[in-house]
Amino acid sequence: MEASRREFIKASAVATVAGVACAKAAGREQEDEVTWTKTVCRFCGTGCGVQVAHRGDRLVALRGDMEHPTTKGLVCAKALFLPKIVHSPDRLTTPMVRKGDGFEPISWDSALDLMADKFAEAIRAHGPDSVAYYGSGQALSEESYMANRLFKGGIGTNNVEGNPRLCMASAVGGYVSTFGKDEPMGCYDDIWEARTFFLVGSNTAECHPVIFDQILAAKQMKRNINIIVLDPRRSPVVSAAHVHLNPIPGFDLPVLHSMAHCLIRDGKYDRDFIEKNVQFKTVQDGQPASVSFEDYVKFLDDFEPQRASRLSGVPAEAIEQAAALFAMGPTMSFWTMGLNQRTTGVWANNLMHNLHLITGNICKPGATSFSLTGQPNACGGVRDTGSLCHILPYGRVVANADHREQMEKLWGAKPGTIKPTPGLNTIELFKALGRDEIQALLVLCTNPGQSIPNLHVARDAMGKPRANKPFVCVLDAYPTRTTELADLVLPAAMWSEKSGVFGMSERRYQYQPVMKNAPGGARPDIDILFEFARRLESRGVVPKGYTKFTDVDEVWDEMRHASEGTPYDFMGMTRDRLKVERGLRWPCPTEDSPGTARRFTKGEDPLLDTGHYADHTLQQGEAKFYAAPDNKAIVWLRPAKGPAEPADDEYPWVLSTGRVLEQWHTGTMTMKAEELRRAYPACFMEINPRDAQKLGVRSGDPVRITSRRGEATIAARVVDIPRDGMVFVPWHWADEASLINYVTIDAYDPGSKQPEFKICAVKLAKA
Ligand SMILES: Nc1nc2c(c(=O)[nH]1)N[C@H]1C(S)=C(S)[C@@H](COP(=O)(O)OP(=O)(O)OC[C@H]3O[C@@H](n4cnc5c(=O)[nH]c(N)nc54)[C@H](O)[C@@H]3O)O[C@H]1N2
Ligand SMILES: Nc1nc2c(c(=O)[nH]1)N[C@H]1C(S)=C(S)[C@@H](COP(=O)(O)OP(=O)(O)OC[C@H]3O[C@@H](n4cnc5c(=O)[nH]c(N)nc54)[C@H](O)[C@@H]3O)O[C@H]1N2
Ligand code: SF4
Ligand SMILES: [Mo]
Numbered sequence: 001m002e003a004s005r006r007e008f009i010k011a012s013a014v015a016t017v018a019g020v021a022c023a024k025a026a027g028r029e030q031e032d033e034v035t036w037t038k039t040v041c042r043f044c045g046t047g048c049g050v051q052v053a054h055r056g057d058r059l060v061a062l063r064g065d066m067e068h069p070t071t072k073g074l075v076c077a078k079a080l081f082l083p084k085i086v087h088s089p090d091r092l093t094t095p096m097v098r099k100g101d102g103f104e105p106i107s108w109d110s111a112l113d114l115m116a117d118k119f120a121e122a123i124r125a126h127g128p129d130s131v132a133y134y135g136s137g138q139a140l141s142e143e144s145y146m147a148n149r150l151f152k153g154g155i156g157t158n159n160v161e162g163n164p165r166l167c168m169a170s171a172v173g174g175y176v177s178t179f180g181k182d183e184p185m186g187c188y189d190d191i192w193e194a195r196t197f198f199l200v201g202s203n204t205a206e207c208h209p210v211i212f213d214q215i216l217a218a219k220q221m222k223r224n225i226n227i228i229v230l231d232p233r234r235s236p237v238v239s240a241a242h243v244h245l246n247p248i249p250g251f252d253l254p255v256l257h258s259m260a261h262c263l264i265r266d267g268k269y270d271r272d273f274i275e276k277n278v279q280f281k282t283v284q285d286g287q288p289a290s291v292s293f294e295d296y297v298k299f300l301d302d303f304e305p306q307r308a309s310r311l312s313g314v315p316a317e318a319i320e321q322a323a324a325l326f327a328m329g330p331t332m333s334f335w336t337m338g339l340n341q342r343t344t345g346v347w348a349n350n351l352m353h354n355l356h357l358i359t360g361n362i363c364k365p366g367a368t369s370f371s372l373t374g375q376p377n378a379c380g381g382v383r384d385t386g387s388l389c390h391i392l393p394y395g396r397v398v399a400n401a402d403h404r405e406q407m408e409k410l411w412g413a414k415p416g417t418i419k420p421t422p423g424l425n426t427i428e429l430f431k432a433l434g435r436d437e438i439q440a441l442l443v444l445c446t447n448p449g450q451s452i453p454n455l456h457v458a459r460d461a462m463g464k465p466r467a468n469k470p471f472v473c474v475l476d477a478y479p480t481r482t483t484e485l486a487d488l489v490l491p492a493a494m495w496s497e498k499s500g501v502f503g504m505s506e507r508r509y510q511y512q513p514v515m516k517n518a519p520g521g522a523r524p525d526i527d528i529l530f531e532f533a534r535r536l537e538s539r540g541v542v543p544k545g546y547t548k549f550t551d552v553d554e555v556w557d558e559m560r561h562a563s564e565g566t567p568y569d570f571m572g573m574t575r576d577r578l579k580v581e582r583g584l585r586w587p588c589p590t591e592d593s594p595g596t597a598r599r600f601t602k603g604e605d606p607l608l609d610t611g612h613y614a615d616h617t618l619q620q621g622e623a624k625f626y627a628a629p630d631n632k633a634i635v636w637l638r639p640a641k642g643p644a645e646p647a648d649d650e651y652p653w654v655l656s657t658g659r660v661l662e663q664w665h666t667g668t669m670t671m672k673a674e675e676l677r678r679a680y681p682a683c684f685m686e687i688n689p690r691d692a693q694k695l696g697v698r699s700g701d702p703v704r705i706t707s708r709r710g711e712a713t714i715a716a717r718v719v720d721i722p723r724d725g726m727v728f729v730p731w732h733w734a735d736e737a738s739l740i741n742y743v744t745i746d747a748y749d750p751g752s753k754q755p756e757f758k759i760c761a762v763k764l765a766k767a
Contacts, residue, residue, distance in 0.1 A: 045506030132160070161429055249726055658758075683740075
């Protein structure tokens with residue numbers, strides 16, 4: 001398996017260049033018979049521009065879009081199989097309602113009536129907070145915005161959540177607490193300007209392959225490029241690294257502090273930048289308190305490399321080396337789930353920003369602290385539209401009375417409808433559902449029956465038969481481990497069958513057009529939301545006329561107006577512009593604005609030239625963190641805390657979970673392409689040869705993995721990738737024995753409420 005897999009990666013993924021090669025993957029067709037349409041890949045947050053060949057209702061092939069300004073024709077293996085995935089014969093085509101243990105078909109009208117009746121009944125009997133929406137960073141921006149608008153401003157509940165809580169919440173917490181508002185300031189162009197790359201808890205090679213390919217290309221072109229990796233596994237990115245820091249999982253905060261210590265000790269910090277743009281804070285008695293640069297330096301003394309090494313398991317010399325390379329800027333850091341999916345996720349994000357702020361490695365070409373977004377539309381769709389339980393569109397929060405009033409006015413909601421307190425976060429939402437406190441739940445474009453940690457709780461909550469069982473309605477394109485638990489399943493049109501906007505990691509919003517009809521009776525999610533909203537209006541639980549839209553383009557127009565005057569301002573991104581251009585990066589306040597490569601930078605960010613953030617005293621290229629208090633970003637002195645459940649005598653191994661190149665999450669889409677499935681025919685547990693010997697297992701032996709919450713039985717794959725004492729399981733497989741989320745922990749970061757998927761304690765036994 002090993003050899004063929006490596007060949008597969010080499011041949012089809014990491015550096016797949018655009019072109020007709022992809023036509024082969026989907027069946028060769030004559031180019032002149034088909035129409036090629038530009039759109040965007042529906043998988044990861046890289047947001048690759050693609051072109052799709054289609055004829056009638058058939059997608060024929062997909063290739064990278066050479067004219068795309070950042071991804072320049074590159075795509076990876078998953079994208080190439082999208083045509084096949086969309087045409088999979090198991091697509092859902094009819095609404096289905098539960099009948100005993102099974103389902104029976106039901107007409108759209110009856111299905112939508114049933115859905116509205118169940119929600120209206122719950123709202124009337126138990127109030128607005130007895131219903132909830134659970135959405136997705138893969139839904140279109142308009143869909144998330146519409147659901148958020150309906151639940152918060154129409155029904156009057158903040159129980160609006162989505163899978164970005166499992167994914168990007170800690171990154172949001174990091175950007176907001178350090179810079180005052182969410183989203184990266186840099187962009188992919190910085191890849192070509194950077195001298196040092198710092199990859200932290202990010203298997204960029206398998207999860208953002210086109211970005212990794214560009215890093216490799218930059219390295220090849222310039223030669224003097226440095227790559228530092230911080231990850232307890234020797235994932236494929238390590239093959240390109242100059243230094244690999246491999247901490248005990250969950251114990252890497254001391255490493256980041258120690259790098260800051262070395263940088264300051266060696267005088268490699270930027271005093272001017274700090275004076276102009278940075279303030280220092282700690283938390284005292286639960287409140288933020290200002291401290292001085294000297295206090296910070298003293299705090300870091302506790303993290304001199306020898307001591308950080310004892311805390312983290314990373315050799316002191318490696319930390320020194322990493323700090324020295326980091327200092328050779330411009331430096332671009334990328335991090336993903338190895339950092340976010342932690343009970344210390346926000347703090348870890350703060351520490352990444354600290355390194356950039358103290359060295360002034362920010363808001364300059366090639367210098368930026370960049371959280372890589374996982375899903376294609378977690379940024380544009382959920383973070384920006386404020387579709388989580390504590391936020392509102394475009395940087396607003398439910399706790400702020402002015403923000404609530406602004407949104408109520410714009411939405412035409414009854415004053416006072418939006419609640420001032422956050423709704424239930426994802427983990428608490430599913431617990432409340434299990435206690436029957438939530439009586440009706442709408443799940444859209446996500447598969448929580450497989451993706452939630454400590455999965456027994458969520459599965460029982462959705463599916464366990466009982467008196468008063470909550471009503472669960474699921475919109476999906478395929479049968480899943482969630483649809484099997486639902487009371488009502490609605491067939492959704494998917495990518496290429498509906499139009500709307502995706503916003504990816506670098507603030508670029510990209511339009512995707514319709515190319516074909518959905519199979520059978522499947523309908524775009526937004527149309528289902530419109531119909532549902534109108535039925536709630538006619539049942540009196542949402543004010544009449546509140547949902548004024550008739551099509552998705554009108555929703556976009558309202559969204560533009562909601563962004564006006566905020567740091568997100570994209571008034572200039574009209575539908576017409578997005579249809580023609582290869583995406584635009586906000587801020588983009590006017591129709592003649594080209595968008596913004598680097599935020600917070602004079603000469604690049606139009607908001608520093610016009611509107612209420614304008615500052616004519618700044619020199620070209622100077623930074624101003626206008627979204628932060630006093631316009632200064634905050635370096636936080638955060639405790640170097642470990643994980644919620646480290647290994648102990650009873651559960652002596654650390655389990656980490658994550659991804660492989662060829663599969664996407666719960667596998668509902670990528671498992672449909674045999675070519676992708678073949679790379680790993682079944683789930684596996686990575687264990688290194690030293691640990692495998694201790695345990696007496698060989699590759700292929702089934703291993704029972706048991707935690708305090710549940711168990712899974714998965715074949716060992718002996719390979720020198722995870723560090724000692726750690727095993728790693730990708731969570732893409734849906735069969736009962738491979739459901740690793742029965743084992744994972746639902747402890748979450750108290751700030752971001754993001755659960756610690758990356759670390760829990762387990763026992764291992766040969767099964
Ligand atoms: N092929 C593919 N690509 C994808 C996806 C997919 O499903 N498949 N999903 C997309 C989504 S939504 C996301 S969120 C991203 C995820 O992208 P990544 O975060 O890059 O992927 P993961 O495999 O979840 O985890 C990355 C690394 O975190 C490391 N890690 C574990 N514990 C620690 C720790 O304590 N400290 C540090 N520093 N690192 C640690 C793991 O060893 C692992 O190598 O990928 C996106 N791209
Ligand atoms: N153990 C473990 N668990 C994890 C993680 C981990 O690292 N380890 N990572 C977490 C992270 S980062 C994430 S982002 C989540 C992702 O978790 P999920 O969102 O649950 O996973 P997906 O498989 O992406 O689910 C998307 C669903 O939407 C359906 N779908 C596709 N297109 C459409 C459409 O247009 N409309 C509708 N209505 N449905 C559609 C798909 O068939 C699929 O069922 O998982 C989290 N869970
Ligand atoms: S790197 Fe991400 S966006 Fe680009 S083709 Fe691959 S999955 Fe799609
Ligand atoms: Mo994610």
